[in-house]
Amino acid sequence: MKTSEIRNKFLKFFERKSHVIWPSDSLVPQNDPTLLFTGAGMNQFKDMFLGKGNLNFKKATTCQKCIRTGDIDNVGKTASHHTFFEMLGNFSFGDYFKKETIEWAWEFLVQELKISEKRLSVSVYKDDRESYEIWEKHIGIPKSKIYLYGERDNFWPSNAPTHGPNGPCGPCSEIFFDQGENIGCGRKECEPACDCDRYVEIWNLVFTQFDRKEGGKLEPLPHKNVDTGMGLERMTRVMQGVQTNFDIDIFRPIIKCIEEITKLKYNGKLEHAVLMRRIADHTKACVFCISDGVLPSNEGRGYIERRLLRRAIRDGAQLGINDCFLFKLVPIVSDVMQDYYPDIKQRRENIARIVKSEEEKFHETLNQGNQILEELMETLQKNKQKILTGKEAFKLYDTYGFPLDITESILNEKGFTVDRDGFEKELKKQRLQAKSSSQMTGQVFDTGPLSKIKDISKGTKFLGYEKCACEGKVIAIIHDNQLVDTAKAGGEVTVILDQTPFYGESGGQIGDTGILESNGNLVNISDTKKNSDFILHMGKVVKGELKQGSVVNAKVDVHRRSFIRKNHSATHILHYALRRVIGQHAEQAGSLVTPDRLRFDFHHFSSLTKEEMSRIEDLVNERILENKPVLAKESTIQEARSAGAIALFGEKYGELVRVVSIGDFSKELCGGTHVNNSGEIGLLRIVGESSIAAGVRRIEAITGIEALSRSREKEKIIQEMCDILNTSENKMITKTQEVLHELKNLQKEVHKLKQKDLGDKAGSFIENAKEVSGVKIVTKELANASVEDLRKTVDLLMKSGKELAIILGTTQDGRATIIVALSPTLVKRGLHAGNISKEVAKVIGGGGGGRPDMAQAGGQIVEKLNEALNFAVELLTKILLNPN
Numbered sequence: 001m002k003t004s005e006i007r008n009k010f011l012k013f014f015e016r017k018s019h020v021i022w023p024s025d026s027l028v029p030q031n032d033p034t035l036l037f038t039g040a041g042m043n044q045f046k047d048m049f050l051g052k053g054n055l056n057f058k059k060a061t062t063c064q065k066c067i068r069t070g071d072i073d074n075v076g077k078t079a080s081h082h083t084f085f086e087m088l089g090n091f092s093f094g095d096y097f098k099k100e101t102i103e104w105a106w107e108f109l110v111q112e113l114k115i116s117e118k119r120l121s122v123s124v125y126k127d128d129r130e131s132y133e134i135w136e137k138h139i140g141i142p143k144s145k146i147y148l149y150g151e152r153d154n155f156w157p158s159n160a161p162t163h164g165p166n167g168p169c170g171p172c173s174e175i176f177f178d179q180g181e182n183i184g185c186g187r188k189e190c191e192p193a194c195d196c197d198r199y200v201e202i203w204n205l206v207f208t209q210f211d212r213k214e215g216g217k218l219e220p221l222p223h224k225n226v227d228t229g230m231g232l233e234r235m236t237r238v239m240q241g242v243q244t245n246f247d248i249d250i251f252r253p254i255i256k257c258i259e260e261i262t263k264l265k266y267n268g269k270l271e272h273a274v275l276m277r278r279i280a281d282h283t284k285a286c287v288f289c290i291s292d293g294v295l296p297s298n299e300g301r302g303y304i305e306r307r308l309l310r311r312a313i314r315d316g317a318q319l320g321i322n323d324c325f326l327f328k329l330v331p332i333v334s335d336v337m338q339d340y341y342p343d344i345k346q347r348r349e350n351i352a353r354i355v356k357s358e359e360e361k362f363h364e365t366l367n368q369g370n371q372i373l374e375e376l377m378e379t380l381q382k383n384k385q386k387i388l389t390g391k392e393a394f395k396l397y398d399t400y401g402f403p404l405d406i407t408e409s410i411l412n413e414k415g416f417t418v419d420r421d422g423f424e425k426e427l428k429k430q431r432l433q434a435k436s437s438s439q440m441t442g443q444v445f446d447t448g449p450l451s452k453i454k455d456i457s458k459g460t461k462f463l464g465y466e467k468c469a470c471e472g473k474v475i476a477i478i479h480d481n482q483l484v485d486t487a488k489a490g491g492e493v494t495v496i497l498d499q500t501p502f503y504g505e506s507g508g509q510i511g512d513t514g515i516l517e518s519n520g521n522l523v524n525i526s527d528t529k530k531n532s533d534f535i536l537h538m539g540k541v542v543k544g545e546l547k548q549g550s551v552v553n554a555k556v557d558v559h560r561r562s563f564i565r566k567n568h569s570a571t572h573i574l575h576y577a578l579r580r581v582i583g584q585h586a587e588q589a590g591s592l593v594t595p596d597r598l599r600f601d602f603h604h605f606s607s608l609t610k611e612e613m614s615r616i617e618d619l620v621n622e623r624i625l626e627n628k629p630v631l632a633k634e635s636t637i638q639e640a641r642s643a644g645a646i647a648l649f650g651e652k653y654g655e656l657v658r659v660v661s662i663g664d665f666s667k668e669l670c671g672g673t674h675v676n677n678s679g680e681i682g683l684l685r686i687v688g689e690s691s692i693a694a695g696v697r698r699i700e701a702i703t704g705i706e707a708l709s710r711s712r713e714k715e716k717i718i719q720e721m722c723d724i725l726n727t728s729e730n731k732m733i734t735k736t737q738e739v740l741h742e743l744k745n746l747q748k749e750v751h752k753l754k755q756k757d758l759g760d761k762a763g764s765f766i767e768n769a770k771e772v773s774g775v776k777i778v779t780k781e782l783a784n785a786s787v788e789d790l791r792k793t794v795d796l797l798m799k800s801g802k803e804l805a806i807i808l809g810t811t812q813d814g815r816a817t818i819i820v821a822l823s824p825t826l827v828k829r830g831l832h833a834g835n836i837s838k839e840v841a842k843v844i845g846g847g848g849g850g851r852p853d854m855a856q857a858g859g860q861i862v863e864k865l866n867e868a869l870n871f872a873v874e875l876l877t878k879i880l881l882n883p884n
Contacts, residue, residue, distance in 0.1 A: 001239045003250045004339040006113070007063050007232060010088045013108050014061035019090055022060045023655075027067055027292040028301065030532075036301055037067040041089035042206075042227040047532065048093040049168055049208060049225045052454035054533055058095040063088050063232065063340065065288055069304060076278035079197055079237070079244035083308060084285035086232040094223030101205050101226050102134045105175060109203075113239060119178045121199065123147040123192055125154040125171030131207070135173070147192055156206045156227075161216055168208045168221060175203040177238045200238060203230045246277045250336045254280040257332045262319040275315040282312040283329045283355075284337075290351045291344050293589070293648075295693045296358045309358050310401050318403075324363070327356035343647070350585050350603045350695070357605065357694035362401055369400025373407065377414055386415070390422015397423070398430065449476070449483045450531060453496060459533025461499035464512070464673060465632065468556040472497030472516075474548050488545045495523065495537040495546065500554050502537055503561075504530030508591030509568055509672040514556040520544050523552075561673065563595035563704065566681045569630055569662065569674045570620070570703050571600050574684070575646070576666045577619040578602055578699075581612055588648050589696050593672070597687075597702050604697045608689050616699075620684045627679030628663030632670075635659055645669050683707045754785075755792060762796045766804070770873060772880045775826065778806045779869045785810040787856070790819040794854070798823070805831070805880075807840070807872040811862045816844045818857040818868060827852045831879060839875060843868035 011021050025044035029035040035043060041064040047053035064087045074081040090104070109115045122141060124131045126148045135141045151161050153174075160169040176192040176199040184190060184198030192199040208225040210218040233245040240248050246255060255266050258276045266276050289305045296306040312326055330352040338345040376392055388411060396402040408418050453476045463470050477484050478494040487493045495516060502525065505511035511528030516537065521544030529536045537554075546552075571591050578586040582604060590601035608616070637657050641647065645659045645667045653669060660670040662678055675681060685707040688700035702710060718729060727735040769776040778797060782789060790808045797806055798821070806821040818840055820833040827833075837848030837855035846859025859868075 001113075001236075003232060003236045003248060006236055006239060007086070007088065007340060009112055010108065010230070011061055011063060013112055014059075014090045014104070017059070017090075017104060019059040019061040020057045022062050023653075024062060024064045027065055027289060028294060036304070037069075038064065039066050039068045040064070041066075041087045041229055042091065045091055045093070045227075047454060048091075049227070050451075050454070051094065051223055052451070052458075053093070054458050058093045059091065060093075061088075061090045065341075067285055067289070069308075075281050076246075076274040076276075079246075080200070080231070080234055082233065082245065082281050082285075084281065084288055088230040088232050088235070090226070090228050092226035094225060097209075097224050097226060098131055098207055099134055099138065101207070101228065102131065102139060102173065105203055105205060105228070106139050109175065113235075115177070115238070117141075121145040121147065121176045121178060121192055123149050123154055123174045123176070125173070126150055128154075128171040128173070128207075131171065131173045149193060153193065156204075156208070160212055161218060164212060164216075166212045166214065168225070169210050169212050169218070170206060170208040170224075172204055172206040174201050174205070176200060177202050200234055201231075202235050202238060203228060244277075246280065251277075251280055253336055254284070254329055254332050257329055258319075261325050261328065262316075262321060264319060272319065275319055279312045279315050279326070280329070282308040282315075283326050284333050286312075286326075286355065287330055287333045287344060287351055288341075290354050291341075291347055295354065295589070295696060297693065306358065309355065310362050313359060313362050314401055314403055324356050324359040326359055327352040330355055347587070350587060353585070353603070353605055354695040361694060365399070366401050369396055369402050372396065372400065373402070373410060377411065377416060380416055386417060388416060388418050390419040390424070390426055393418045393423045394426035394430075397427075449478050449481060450534065452476075452483055453534065457496070457498070457534075460497055460535040462501075462503070462535060463499055464501040464503050464556065468501050468558045468561060470499060470501050470554055471551055472499050472554045474546065474550050474552060477546060477548055485548050486545055487541050489541050489543055491541045493523065493539060493541060493546065495525075495539070496534055497537065497552070497554060500535050500537065501556050502528040502535060502554060503556075503673055504528045504535040506530045507670060507672050508571070509564060509593040510595075512556045512561060512564075514554070516546070516552040516554050518550060518552040521546060521550075521552075560595045563706075564593055565673050565675050566703050567595070567598040568593045568670075568672045569678065570624075570681050570684050570701065571598050572660065572662055572666045572668055572670070572674075573620050573623050573678065573681075574598075574600050574616070574699065574701065575602070575668070576623070576662075577616045578604075580619060581615050582608070587646075596706055597700060600699045600701070601692060601696055602699070603695055605695050607691065608697070608699075613686055613689065617684065617686050623663070623665065624678050624681045624684065626663065627677050628665075629677055630660065630662050630674045632658055632660045632674065637669075640669055643667065685710060754789065762793070762800070765797060766800055766802060769804075770877070772877050775803045775805055775823075775876075775880055777873050777876050778804055779808075779873055781809045781811075781865060781869060783810070784812075786812065787817055787819070790817070794819060794821045797821075805876050807869055807876075809865050809869055811865060814860070814862065816846075816859050816862045816865045816868070818844070818848070818865075818872075819854070820848075820850075820857070820872070821854045822852070824853065829883065836872065836875060836879075840868050840872045843871050 015021050025038050027038050029038050029043055041062050042049065048055055066087050067084050069083055071081050072083060075083055109120065110117055122135055122145065124135065124146060132146060135146050136143060151159050154172050155161060156172050157165065157169060179198055179200060184196030185194060190196060190198055206227040208227060209221055211221050212218055233248060236248045237245050242248060245251065255276055258279055259266055264272050266273050286305055286309050294301045294305050296302050296309060309326065316325055330348050334344045334348040373396060376388060380386065380388065393404060393407050396407055397404060404418065404423060411418060457475045474495060475498050476496040477487050479487050479491055502512040502514060503509065505528065513527065514525050516523040516525060523539050523541050523546055525537045525539040527538045529538065571593060575588055586602045586604050588600065589603055592599040634656055637653050637655060640657050640659050647653060647669050657669045658671050659667060660674055661667045682704040684701055684703045686699055686701045690698050692698045718732065722729055722732055725732065725735045725739065765778050765780055766776055769778045782793065790810060793808055794806055797804060803823045803825055805826060807818060809816060809818045818837065820837045820840065822831050822833050832852045833855040834850040834852065837850060837857040841848035841857035841859055844859030844864050845861040846857060848855060848857025850856055
């Protein structure tokens, strides 16, 4: 049975049991600060479990994509561990409970999947008699196959009664598949708690029936909930009768591709199999991360993604792959996952480009790491040390991708070793940090002021599409992170209304500003945010007071909103133009819409040419001038996609979506505010284009009055230049070229005079130089000299034929530059200008390097240039007097 069949059977089974099939949440949780990644099916239903959600059903079933990195070191080594996996689940929000949950689980496994009852065992929390009796008396499982375990194994969250956290929790019952006595430890007394892998945990049924309070007190919840989780990959492994999750149908093609690239057999050496599994898992995780809008970076989710990619690249290196290869796996992943995740297939080219770009960057980083290791060994040699610190070895591992064994191998060749204990200490510290950042933090469920507001309100109704002012009832006031009944003049507040015209920041569009007023009371709103179904008005009471329950007139700053509307509609037209000019791969990767400008991020792998920028700008303005109608309507997500509406990278959409169309050329899913006709935008000018991440470019643009103001500012600058050059606008370029030509001739003349002056002085430089062991050490600061002047002076001095060590310095534009040059005879004696420049550079707070005969150093501490030159004399004197 294929993975896709099992997924479909599960969802359809529970649909027949009156469950709503609900789409998977994004891997990036919405409005949930406790999570870095979505790690379980229940995450998106937290409010429903608390009785505060707005979904109009009480039973749901999902196939949730998940990422967990807490057990990352087990991935590939065990049969079941993954970073990315799919979790099948059925949920009850105060509807059915234990009896139905257990009945349906058994029915699905035995009747739908035809698994033999003899192969199944269950575990129950030791104090949960109700579940035990359902399994024994109602289902008919023998007592010998019902195992009682404690709160560590059979309570959610694990150990919650003793250690917390506070909030909803409850016992769980797990279902196991017995692979047979020939698998695992072979002991007759082997049971599900044994970690020998004989028993595969296939389904966890969580019964959320308690509310944990301080001190470990478990109070019954008024509405009991059900949250179950079945690992799809594990279930498929059981149904396909294979040894590991990596042998199932959705992993075999990926492993086969890795075999072809490496020319190694998966079923050959065990260490090769482990590496191939890990590469397959990590690549799959990164493909789904990128599809959900997470790009490799040095912080948060992007850092975890980058680490996964780099681990996979290092694993590839151990299999003999030294070129980029992970990007070749992207089409394979998209093919095997396309049934349920068609977006992956549609975006595979973009995803592959991002992966390849990250691979190329990492290979550059590895080369840097090689250089750094060389420098570290030089320092050890100089300081007569033999051991590289654990901290330095870990930096090479973490930042530059050097596995410890490679670092040790290179060091051993040169007679050095590594502080392994120090390395392990740093590694342990990082693992703890990664584990905590990929799991829940603090309370499982939100307990702040917004949580209390959810007890009394289902959310704020947004009326801002139709109007910019309306009456609204004050549902809640937050001051200093506490709910208050009244806020007086001077108080900073966050106000929640039952309905509002204010747009809360989301989808790249900045929040509205304006006022709330009633009976002489006034609140200035400086920003508006959106959190779940609530719109948060943030501002200050400037007159009178604000009371909970009072009715206020909510008025948006219409002038400001009009500029935002223009810029938001402009981003849609810009998106259309980009895809027309540079290709369909130029999908939106982010945006920011403010009153004075817009910012648009898109997928592309090189900077735009001037010609492309002009074509994009021209096309946008052509569409603006056509004055096409901008229309918005609600439809189902399926209808919208069928009609060709663009869904944004990484965005999570509900069943009903808002489609914004401009003429017949632009159609996007969007919740923002827009103009009525494209002509209202007026004009768009691109003011900037840059790179912000691997494979992601950014365009900045202005519209309407801002574009006009910029044109006038440029005209003013042009007129000022004409006045300075004493010419007219149509002759300004010719006049400028004449002035530059004249300047260039004068610079040449000055340069000749300077060189003549230096030539005249060259003899005195050598004459006044310090002599050590027959070598003249020439040091001199040359005022107002360029680097080229320093080099030419070196050439002049070397023509003397004497044995020279030259150190010349200059300062320009807040930076000190030093040139070190040595006669050929000194190089033959073992002196190295590059090494000398590195040491001298430290004095001026910089770095240096170069050839044995000539090198350059630079630094920011210009006031220490003389000190650096004196240090160079001392250093050379020491080397010349002590050649060994």
